[in-house]
Amino acid sequence: MTAGNHSTVTEFILAGLTDKPELQLPLFLFFLGVYVVTVVGNLGMITLIGLSSHLHTPMHYFLSSLSFIDLCYSTVITPKMLVNFVTEKNTISYPECMTQLYFLAFFIISECHMLAVMAYDRYVAICNPLLYNVTMSYQVCSWLIAEVYMIGSIGATAITGCMLRVVYCKAKIINHYFCDVYPLLELSCSNTYLNEVVVMCFTAFNILAPTLIILGSYVSIIASILRIHSTEGRSKAFSTCSSHISAVTLFYDSIAFMYLQPSNGSSMDQNKVSSVFYTSIVPMLNPLIYSLRNKDVKVALYKIIEKRLFCISKDF
Template sequence: MGGGNHSTVTEFILTGLTEKPELQLLLFLFFLGTYVVTVVGNLGMITLIGLSSQLHTPMYYFLNSLSLIDLCYSTVIIPKMLVNFVTEKNTISYPECMTQLYFFIFFIISEGHMLAVMAYDRYVAICKPLLCNVIMSYQACSWLVVEVCVMGLIGATAHTGCMLRVVFCKVKIINHYFCDVFPLLELSCTSTYINEVVVLCLSLFNILAPTLTILGSYVSIIASILQIHSTEGRSKAFRTCSSHITAVTIFCGSAAFMYLQPSNVSSMDQGKVSSLFYTIIVPMLNPLIYSLRNKDVKVALNKIIEKRLFCISKY
């Protein structure tokens, strides 16, 4: 992702969330705290799943991958964003901008498809429990994660490849807190029709395909749950899915609002607010949602704490 490609712009200026000086320190502290919670939460989830043998199941294998994705793509966005709050002019070079765009798209697409894979896993566990170990074998789970990464790779390569063809020769101020597709296209002094078609087509696929998979899975899950006669059985099945439904709603809703509309219709100020949800809030909330609302995670965490306390007390 070299920096030439007919562009006369060598660097961009990110405007950030606000230009009001009195809000800069407050926002810096808020997003710094958010990032710390995100890193600690996702690293904690990855570590807990790795250490707890009772969590070595397909559900937590996918949750482990989701936590890694959340950790990576929040790291692609937030550190550079924090710099904007403490510097007078937040610049980003052309190669850095294209690199940030590439990895952001890779991880955001991977996140959507990983949520769909997790919904499919819940469908198999609830609707086909006798075949669960066969359908969701370790090899099958590994292939699903590879496919998720391939989808992210294809999307990131297509979007960034098209962006590298765009000529930037006007203003170089990006009205956003990171290098995203639509804010960059606004700076083009050539036709962006092909780029917008690619964005719309890939966004339709990468948002609608996971959404339809999730909806199809949960329609089948709900139908199966309604056939369970015991109240306790129904409650347990709903609890298993509630965390995932919450995460999906926040992520897909905010992403769809940003990308499933023409760039001339979407307001960049509205886009910034929408982007905050899926770039910053979702990676922070996911480990909290899956830990606070998941009995297995709580039990595993308590066992590890008790084990550590026991080891300390021996010495």
């Protein structure tokens, strides 16, 4: 990449979520609330799993990693979006834009594969329970988490590397509230065919490959559950998977709608809505989904609350 590739544009202007002044303050307050809940929920989940010894299991280690990813990619996007609601012109420099794009791609890709790893963990726990402790050892869990982040790093590097080759010499206004691939490609005066192909290929791989793993795991899980004669046993097995299925459905639907389609300026408003869902709403909902549907998490939370209340009452 030569310096001339981006010398014509040193900063961009983010158009934001809406251009209606009367909506700026309500949206600011709404997304501020969403972000606070996201930070508290995900940090709370990480802290709860770290403090509760009986949650030191592979499933909860993966859940803690998922919370970390949700917290990070929400933080990459939301603070800058909040600034956009309270300033007349929200600018972002070229290096900041590319950095935001890189970390967004890194954490989104990592979440795609983390959800697949969590599905595999449930498959081993339900279909091969006697071998679970051997199959999902500490070393295996660590290796799987490292592999997730490695895939995220490779995908983010490839996508961002392609975007660094783009010549930006049109209008500097990005029709979005963050630096995303398709809105940036609309500003290019160079051929973007290669970039679109790379984005489509990486998106297809990072959605379809984990989806196949998840579907394969749950087909086997359902088959095993149906062989359980006890109604209580079936109910317990389904309850351990229901939270994960909910999280997978919410996340993959919004990501697929956003990226598994060609660049189209006329659909950018729809893309903004989809982006809001996976960058702000899903990271907020995941801790709520897992805490409400995971009995072990609820028990651990109740124990910590009872312990804190006991300590407070003892002080008085």
